[in-house]
Amino acid sequence: MDHLVFEVGLAVILIALVGLLSAKLRFSVIPFYILLGMAVGEHAPHFGLLDFRFIESEPFISFLGRLGVLFLLFYLGLEFSVGRLIKSGRSIAVGGTIYILINFTLGILYGWFTGFPLNETLVIAGITTISSSAIVAKVLVDLKRTANPETEMILGIIMFEDIFLAVYISILSGLVLSGATSLGGILLSASYALGFMLLFIIIGRKMVPVLNKALNIRSNELFLLVIFGVLFLVAGFSETIHVAEAIGALLVGLVLAETEHMKRIEHLILPFRDFFGALFFFSFGLTIDPTMFGDLQVWLLALGAVAITLFGNFTAGMLAGRSAGLSGKASSNIGLTIVSRGEFSIIMANIGKAGGLLAIIQPFAALYVLILAILGPLLTKESKLVYKMLDKVFRWERREKLKKERSQTQQ
Structure with missing residues (x-):
């Protein structure tokens, strides 16, 4: 590892340059980071002495990227509070159920219609159901939408997805890797995930007065x-009980948002969120092999999945938002914001690879994730325009206006 520091330094410079380019073009920086990673990853083409591939430093950069996910979700948690989530508990449960049911059903139907065997169909459904916590968090922060009314629902759906993920990975691993699964083991895994989240939120809320005193530390260094010690410890422990480490980081942020030190934490954590967050998307790009995209069948399969995901997410977002009493515009923002796919979809594809399933699953997942990682932030940014265009067809605004008028007339 003689050139590790040099490679990391070069990576940071390249990330900064594409960041400046995206700012000039006024486009989301996330796709630029991912495409840059693809261009310099171990699978990228090389030309003799002109070999700019990041091979030696890739494991280290990937670890820094993992920290980026933790900081992104931790910061997102700081923007909220446990109290706000508890008040929205019922609507979040309803919205999360709607989201999972629609997207998972569409994934199963898509796998079946495209002629895949059962195990491959279940993997495809997992790939297309779970959104990317890291990309969603980054987009919400970048677009300054953390205070929007629909963001509570988005955050709740992310947490709801994690409970589903804990259960589904248990089922999928049992079916694909060992050929069978234990119902008792699945229920136990789901209970651990749900119990841990609820217990952490309840205890954390009661601990706020103690935390206020314990964090009364003058030295920023200490x-x-x-803060870092608690963040990494809780995130690491979450992973051991099959709750995504990113959700552990989110829970820590939610609890600390209740303390009187929230503003100080937010101010100090901001540079770490931006730096490590950029490294996450770059490291994600490093893992993608561009040569896998040469098969027309892979493109057709990925584009079809993107189409059903866009439809499923928008429909689920509208229904979830409406069930919570949100406006049509806010409801459409939900579906467009959580359309991005990323780390969890890749995990699903890796389970398929480990189980010896059809080889097309890996390039399909990579291309599908890349398209939605690029399209998702763009749709979120232009959500107002997308809603206006669809409103001309479906007339949501007119229906809302008529509903209000009738309500006022009846009063």
Whole structure:
């Protein structure tokens, strides 16, 4: 690892340059980071002495990227509070159920209609159901939408997805890797995930007065050491009980948002969120092999999945938002924001690879994730325009206006 520091330094410079380019073009920076990673990853073409591939430093950069996910979700949690989530508990449960049912059903039907065997169909459904927590968090922060009314629902759906993920990975691993699964084991895994989240939120809320005193530390250095220690410890423990480490980081942020030190934490954590977050998307690009995209069948399969995901997410977002009493515009924002796919879809594809399923699953997942990682932030940014265009067809605004008028007339 003689050139590790040099490679990491070069990676950071390249990331900064594409960041400046995206700012000039006024486009989401996330696709630029991913495409840059693809261009310099171990699978990228090389030309003799002109070999700019990041091979030696890739494992280290990937680890820094994992930290980026933790900081992104931790910061998102800081923007909210446990109290706000509890108030929206019922609507989040309803919205999350709607989201999972629609997208999972569409995934199963898509796998079946395209002629895949059962195990491959279940993997495809997993790939197309779960959105990317990291990309969603990054987009919400970048577009300054953390205070929007629909963001509570988006955050709740992300947490709801994680409970589903814990259960589904247990089922899928049992079916694909060992050929069978235990109902008791699945229920136990789901209970661990749900129980841990609820227990952490309840205890964390009661601990706020203690945390206020414990975090009354003058030194920023010691203050950050304590915050980082708690963040990594909880995130790491979450992973051991089959709750995504990113959700553990989100829970820590939600609890600390209740304390009187929230603004100080937010101010100090911001540079770490931006730096490590950029490295996450770059490291994600490093894992993608561009040569896998040469098969027409892969493109057709990925584009078909993108189409059903866009339809499923928008429909689920509208229904979930309406069930919570949100406006048509806010409801459409839900579906367009959580359309991005990323780390969890790749995990699903890796289960398929480990189980010796059809080889097309890997390139399909990579291309599908790449398209939605690019399209998702763009749709979120232009959500107002998308809603206006669809409103001309479906007339949601007119229906809302008529509904209000009738309500006022009846009063």
